[in-house]
Amino acid sequence: MVGNPNSGKSTLFNRLTGLRQRIGNYPGVTVERHVGEMTHDGVKLELVDLPGTHALSAHSFEEMIAVNVIFDRMPGASAPDGILAVIDSTNLYQGLYLLQQLIEMDCPIAVALTMTDVAQAAGINIDIDALSARLGGIPVHPVTATTGQGIDALKDTLSTLPDQSRESIDPAWPALFDAARQLDPGHSVAEVGRLIVDGPDDANKSLATELLPEKQTAFDAIRASLFGDDEPLAAEARARYAWVRKTMDEVQETLPVYKTLGAKIIRFANRPIPGTIGLFVVMAIVFQAVFAWATPIMDLIDSATSALSGAAVDALGDGAFASLVGDGIIAGVGSVIIFLPQILILFLFIILLEDSGFLARAAYLLDRAMRSVGLSGQSIIPMISSFACAVPGIMATRVIPNRRDRIATILAAPFMTCSARLPVYALLIAAFVPARNVGFLNLQGLVLFALYLFGIVMGVLTALLLRQTALRGPKPPFALMLPAFRRPNLRTVLIQLLGRAKVFLYRAGTVIFVVALIVWALAYYPRSDDVAEFTVAAQAQAEQSLSGERLADALEEIGNRAAALQLEQSWLGRMGKTVEPLFSPLGWDWRVSSAVIAGFPAREVVIAVLGTVYAVGDEADEARLSERIKSASWPDGRPVFTLPMAVGLLIFYALCLQCAATIAVIRRETNSWRWPVFAWAYMSALGYVGALLAFQLGS
Amino acid sequence: MAESGKTLASMNAGDKVVIDAVDTRDPQVRRLMTLGLVEGAEIEHATSALGGDPIEFILFGQAISMRREQARAFSVSPVGAGE
Numbered sequence: 001m002v003g004n005p006n007s008g009k010s011t012l013f014n015r016l017t018g019l020r021q022r023i024g025n026y027p028g029v030t031v032e033r034h035v036g037e038m039t040h041d042g043v044k045l046e047l048v049d050l051p052g053t054h055a056l057s058a059h060s061f062e063e064m065i066a067v068n069v070i071f072d073r074m075p076g077a078s079a080p081d082g083i084l085a086v087i088d089s090t091n092l093y094q095g096l097y098l099l100q101q102l103i104e105m106d107c108p109i110a111v112a113l114t115m116t117d118v119a120q121a122a123g124i125n126i127d128i129d130a131l132s133a134r135l136g137g138i139p140v141h142p143v144t145a146t147t148g149q150g151i152d153a154l155k156d157t158l159s160t161l162p163d164q165s166r167e168s169i170d171p172a173w174p175a176l177f178d179a180a181r182q183l184d185p186g187h188s189v190a191e192v193g194r195l196i197v198d199g200p201d202d203a204n205k206s207l208a209t210e211l212l213p214e215k216q217t218a219f220d221a222i223r224a225s226l227f228g229d230d231e232p233l234a235a236e237a238r239a240r241y242a243w244v245r246k247t248m249d250e251v252q253e254t255l256p257v258y259k260t261l262g263a264k265i266i267r268f269a270n271r272p273i274p275g276t277i278g279l280f281v282v283m284a285i286v287f288q289a290v291f292a293w294a295t296p297i298m299d300l301i302d303s304a305t306s307a308l309s310g311a312a313v314d315a316l317g318d319g320a321f322a323s324l325v326g327d328g329i330i331a332g333v334g335s336v337i338i339f340l341p342q343i344l345i346l347f348l349f350i351i352l353l354e355d356s357g358f359l360a361r362a363a364y365l366l367d368r369a370m371r372s373v374g375l376s377g378q379s380i381i382p383m384i385s386s387f388a389c390a391v392p393g394i395m396a397t398r399v400i401p402n403r404r405d406r407i408a409t410i411l412a413a414p415f416m417t418c419s420a421r422l423p424v425y426a427l428l429i430a431a432f433v434p435a436r437n438v439g440f441l442n443l444q445g446l447v448l449f450a451l452y453l454f455g456i457v458m459g460v461l462t463a464l465l466l467r468q469t470a471l472r473g474p475k476p477p478f479a480l481m482l483p484a485f486r487r488p489n490l491r492t493v494l495i496q497l498l499g500r501a502k503v504f505l506y507r508a509g510t511v512i513f514v515v516a517l518i519v520w521a522l523a524y525y526p527r528s529d530d531v532a533e534f535t536v537a538a539q540a541q542a543e544q545s546l547s548g549e550r551l552a553d554a555l556e557e558i559g560n561r562a563a564a565l566q567l568e569q570s571w572l573g574r575m576g577k578t579v580e581p582l583f584s585p586l587g588w589d590w591r592v593s594s595a596v597i598a599g600f601p602a603r604e605v606v607i608a609v610l611g612t613v614y615a616v617g618d619e620a621d622e623a624r625l626s627e628r629i630k631s632a633s634w635p636d637g638r639p640v641f642t643l644p645m646a647v648g649l650l651i652f653y654a655l656c657l658q659c660a661a662t663i664a665v666i667r668r669e670t671n672s673w674r675w676p677v678f679a680w681a682y683m684s685a686l687g688y689v690g691a692l693l694a695f696q697l698g699s
Numbered sequence: 700m701a702e703s704g705k706t707l708a709s710m711n712a713g714d715k716v717v718i719d720a721v722d723t724r725d726p727q728v729r730r731l732m733t734l735g736l737v738e739g740a741e742i743e744h745a746t747s748a749l750g751g752d753p754i755e756f757i758l759f760g761q762a763i764s765m766r767r768e769q770a771r772a773f774s775v776s777p778v779g780a781g782e
Contacts, residue, residue: 055733093735093759122760234723237732241740254760272749364755364764365748371766377753477727478753479734479769482762 002070002102003086004094005052006357006483008114010034011492012086012145013049016155023499032503033077043159047084048077054094056101056190057198057233060401067203070105071191082108082161089119089126089142090484092252096244100172103135104180104190108164110157111140116150118486123255131251136169146489172243173236179222184211196222197232266485270361279365282358283384286349290342290388290419297341305334323524332516335604336509339389340501342419346388347500348493350381350396355488360480367478373460374467376400376476379409383459386416387452390662391508392500394669405476408463410666411679414657415459417452420604424653425451427607431626432646455654458686508661515601515660522572523598523609528565535562567612572598586652586688587645587695589634596652603658644698648691656687707756707770710744716775717741728772731765734758741778 003009014021017036034049050069051062058064065074072079085102087095102109113126132140139157143150171177171189180192191207196219200208212219227235269278309326316322353359359381367377378400386393393413400406417425425448433444467473535558542554567573568590576594583593591613599606607625614628632640657663657680666676710716718740723729735758736742743757752767 057733059730059733091759091761094761097733097735124760231723231729233729234721234732237729237735238737241735241737244735245739248759270755271746272751275746276749364753367753367764367766368748368750475768477730479727479731479763479765481734482755482764484762 001047001049001084001086002066002098003052004054004088004091004098005481007052007086007088007091007095008145009052009086010049010496011489012112012114012143013047014492014495015145015148015151016158017047019495021495021499023503032499034499038155038158040155040159045158048080053098055098056194057236058203060399061403061406062398064203070102071194073203073206080107082110082158082164084158084161085109085111087111087113089113089116090122090124092124092126092248093241093244094481096247097240099135100240100243101190101193103138103169104171104177104188104193106188108161108166109138110154110161110164111135111138112154113140113142114145116142117144117147118484121257123257125253125255127251131247134170134247134251136166138164138166173239175226176236176239179226183215183218183222195219196226197236199223199232275361275365279362282353283362286346286353286384287387289349290346294341294345294419298338301334301338301341305330305338309334320524320527324520327524328517328520331608332513332520335516335602336505336512338604339419339508340505342388343392343504344497344501346385347392347497347504350385351493351496351500352488355486355493357483357485360482363478364480364482371475371478373464374476375405375409375412375463376478378476378478378480379405379412379463382409382413383416383456386413386418389418389420389504389508390414390416390659391665392504394662394665395503397669400476402473402476404467404471404473407670407675408466408471410669411466411675411682412459412463414659414662414679414683415455415462415655417455417654418659420602420659421451421653423604423607425650427610427626428646428650431630431641432643451650451654454651458655462682508665511661511664512602516605519572519598519601519605519609522575523567523570523612525571526569528569531562531565531569534565535559538562563612564614567594567609572609573613585696586648586691587640587642587699588649589632589640591632592640592649599658600656601658601660603653603656606653642699644695647698648694651690651694652687654687655683655690657683705775707742707744707765707773707775708754708767710775712744712746715741715743715778717778718773719776720774722772722774725769725772727769731763731769731773734763736763736773742775 001009001013013034013036016038020038021034021036023032023034036047036049038045038047048069050066053059053063053066056067056070058067068074069077070080070083083102083105085095085099087099099111111132113128119126126142128140128142132138141150141154141157143154145151176193176196177189179196180189183196184192187207191204192211195204195207195211198204200212223232226232268274309330312330313322313326316325350359353362362384363377363380365377366380370377370379379397381399382393382396384393385396390413393416394410397406397409397413400409429444429447433447436443438446538558539555542551542558546554572594573590575597576590576592579597580588580590580593583596588596591610595606595609595613598609610629611625614625614632629641630639634640663676663680666679667673670676705716707716707718718736718738721728721732721736721738723732740758745755745757745762747754748764753764754767754770755762755764757763
């Protein structure tokens with residue numbers, strides 16, 4: 001299935017395949033491969049929903065995927081047996097531009113004209129038979145994917161599509177058509193045509209190396225006669241759009257329609273000032289939803305995980321296996337699903353905003369602001385997503401056409417305050433920032449807000465810095481179709497939500513889970529027999545001298561102290577002690593150092609480690625933990641957690657790339673280790689220097 | 700062809716024009732041409748973002764946005780002027 005972006009392709013795909021679809025990957029690249037099954041009249045077809053593209057001359061990474069699959073240049077994807085071109089009936093102009101290029105393929109083809117209901121309301125009448133005739137007799141089916149109208153007829157055509165035989169076609173640009181046929185009759189006109197127009201480039205490398213050594217002279221002569229001094233792509237656009245306009249004159253008539261109230265409201269809302277205000281209101285609602293709505297569910301998951309992990313330890317006894325199941329596996333799974341509520345709410349909003357056409361508008365409204373930091377409006381969506389989690393944020397950079405702009409955005413994204421930073425902020429703020437009011441505002445809230453702002457500023461400065469140095473280049477382009485406002489289709493939204501949640505669980509979940517197990521092992525092994533013996537003795541003594549509630553408290557205290565002692569001599573504790581000299585200029589003792597080390601693969605584990613190391617148990621509530629860390633002291637009695645040290649720790653957490661899942665996704669999206677390694681080293685260095693400055697200047 | 704020096708960047712909201720000529724040197728302009736901004740296409744200035752940049756146009760019923768910098772590459776004349 002090939003079509004322009006926003007042509008209703010995914011809605012039609014969902015209508016044709018229902019839930020019989022899966023999301024895989026093209027090997028080597030991270031763009032998801034949406035594959036679905038359709039059975040009709042006993043014929044089983046595999047449908048692939050390709051990323052939207054405006055032309056066969058690809059512009060962005062996503063468009064490149066679509067074009068490579070169409071031309072069978074995609075490793076791991078087979079050549080299509082047929083093409084279903086999806087064309088928005090309200091946008092025949094751009095739809096036909098793509099379609100006439102597809103027709104030049106040696107491949108059976110059918111057309112679905114989508115959104116016929118919207119076209120009708122807009123007074124657009126398309127003569128289907130005339131259009132089909134103009135396209136050399138290929139089948140054209142008007143459909144309304146939201147209601148299912150026309151779907152059966154389309155399925156009839158699709159089930160016999162691979163056997164379709166096509167009459168010779170009436171090319172849109174005869175000069176190019178003939179030239180391509182003459183140059184190489186062995187390949188499709190579409191493919192050879194691209195080589196002629198685009199010249200030998202990365203995309204058509206294999207065809208170029210096959211053809212050009214022999215036919216270089218003929219190739220050059222053809223290009224000279226077709227384009228002269230003109231830009232080839234411009235010449236192509238002129239020639240093809242001339243055909244499109246002629247065809248539209250023949251097959252489409254547009255009747256004047258009365259402007260509805262809705263249309264008038266949208267027109268008003270699109271004006272600069274209402275548009276910008278509306279954008280900020282919508283963004284505020286999304287933030288509110290992601291944080292306020294998700295919190296109760298996250299708390300529920302958190303307490304369920306603790307209860308389950310506690311029950312597992314109780315049931316399995318005290319050994320390593322019990323700890324592995326309770327503190328390793330159950331806590332590990334919990335640390336993945338705890339993010340699901342926020343991620344799902346975020347995804348839901350992003351899908352709704354995307355399908356309603358709002359995201360494109362947000363990019364357009366914020367382009368000017370983003371341009372001043374060397375990015376374009378298209379970087380705004382990844383940045384917003386990163387406030388929940390940098391992983392989906394970084395995956396959302398695929399629509400950015402230029403690689404340099406895309407990498408700059410990817411490296412700025414992890415600075416946005418993600419949901420995993422929030423518990424650390426909350427703990428330290430609760431412990432060190434007094435809960436008093438400054439005017440109307442709560443000081444603690446202000447500090448939290450300042451940390452968010454700090455992340456944004458550092459991310460933006462990073463992008464700016466990179467665009468001035470390693471990623472220097474021309475200004476990022478910005479030219480965007482702004483789809484008309486549409487009411488999102490519930491079914492499509494839910495199917496997409498499910499798909500994205502699966503991808504997140506797979507992509508981030510596996511990494512977070514493995515990391516949780518490794519951190520568990522580092523904090524558990526080796527076990528000290530001395531501590532175990534001491535614990536048993538202390539428990540026995542307590543049982544003799546105390547009873548009732550006081551006994552329970554004492555036993556818990558002994559258990560927590562034993563856990564702290566065990567952690568102290570575990571690999572993690574030893575690592576903390578080893579690196580303490582490195583971190584003591586920041587005011588951190590070995591306890592904080594080990595918690596920070598444990599947090600490097602996944603920052604959210606820091607609270608659990610701090611809880612254990614300060615002997616309040618790993619499920620300590622915030623109030624108890626913040627009491628305890630306030631009284632933590634150096635051997636000479638100075639307090640560890642001073643205000644400058646806490647500020648430094650906050651800065652460190654705001655800046656550090658403590659997330660293996662993010663590193664993995666940067667690796668996948670940039671297809672090299674260079675950028676994730678750079679991001680990690682750069683952000684760690686920034687965090688260290690920031691914390692050092694805060695502590696040294698503050699003390 | 701009208702050589703009034705008017706471009707897509709010098710229009711007011713609601714203006715309807717025809718593209719007369721395109722300066723194709725900028726690759727971003729060529730990208731806009733593949734989206735349908737070619738000589739002879741009718742285009743309407745709809746609105747703009749805060750500060751007047753980027754600009755939103757209507758091309759055959761579809762909204763398309765571009766920066767002022769690229770809009771300058773498209774010379775235009777009012778609808779019906781050249782006929």
